[in-house]
Amino acid sequence: MNSRGNWASTLAVAALIGAAGYAALFLAPAERTMGLIQRIFYFHVPSAWTGFVAFFISFAASIAYLLRRRPKWDWLAVAGAEVGVAFFTCVLVTGPIWAKPVWGIWWTWDARLTSTFVLWILYLSYLILRSLVADPERRAVTSAVFGIFAFLDVPLVYFSIWWWRTQHPQPVIGRGGYLDARMYAVLFVCWAALLGVMALLIHHRYQLEALRYEVDEMSIEADRRS
């Protein structure tokens, strides 16, 4: 993407996130029992969905790297994982902010909280692994293998903790729970905005990794000449 394209997409995403914020705060109807604090849900839930999308991108890129061996897939894999961790950090921060006034506690070891937390740690360890392997190609291969294992592990983590205990408000989407039509609309506007943010962040993180790769190549070349 050229710099004009960069500017245009950044502005578009900024406008979208502004609209989403406005919609969540002013357009969505107030929830009857929880009141204002419920509005955090318009960013909490889509952040989790977006984080999953980012992890999936990282997983798919890891497979592509092992099959094709092009560095660009490795760049995409790290970009997806890092942006996914950022979104799940938002989930883990907004969750307790909501929980304190509604449940009266910041944190509880319920199924969804615990599995989200384990998932977050799993991908943090992926990022730490990357920082500890010096050789770029070794780093790409080992982290691709670990990234695939980690992603395949997600359903196992989720189900094991689900059966272990559950106290979370049952998902209101897709299980016959009632959600006002306007709430739905706002929720999906917010998700679209966060997907835009995700795409933008992944794009920039990818470019950064590409630049790093170029610098590495140059320093290797310089070493060889001297």
Add this chain to the structure above:
Amino acid sequence: MGLARAAAIILSKELRAEFRTRELLNTTVVFVLMVIVLFSFTFDPTSAESRRFGPGLLWLAFLFAGSLMLQPSFTREQANDTLAALRLAPIPPVAILFGKILTNFIFLLFAELLLLPVFAVFYGLHILPVLGRLLLVFALGTLGITTAGTVFSAISSQARMRELLLPLLLLPALTPVLIASAESTVGLLGDEPALPQVWTVLLVASDIVFLTATWLIGEYLLEE
């Protein structure tokens, strides 16, 4: 050479190397023994409580022991660059991984079986009536720990700070195995022994996922 035969040859090589020194088994057994004793300091083990918490603590000890004993699996090959020699052998590369998974499985299970009676005596548990099902849970849980553990040990052996990195990679990934094994063991050691089917299914599913992934992508870790 077929995969099974190649893996069996790797297994016999690993067993021979270990039984010359027995250093891995000795340290693992003593480590778990020490952790079991330390647990009794952190909570007062009345018999009702130990039936509830004991199995979880036992599996936690196995998990920590596993994350320590799996470390040398690949680092041991680095000292004399013997992994390069193994790679040159005319066998499917993934056989090296499966041979090592099998070895680690046998070692860890052996250590666990040595420690199980000790644990039962210390915490006053009745294991004999449920021994068969308990062995099944131990085998399935240990297979999960050692499959993921061996693969991650191949990963961490290529990184800096590898001693710290392996537990970091392994412990979150093994959450499902830990929960399922501990819950199954709690069920079997309770007043009315029962093995909840859901946990057995989860253990089998984890083992299948880890083994299949290893079979499909494990060999990439062994490239030079």
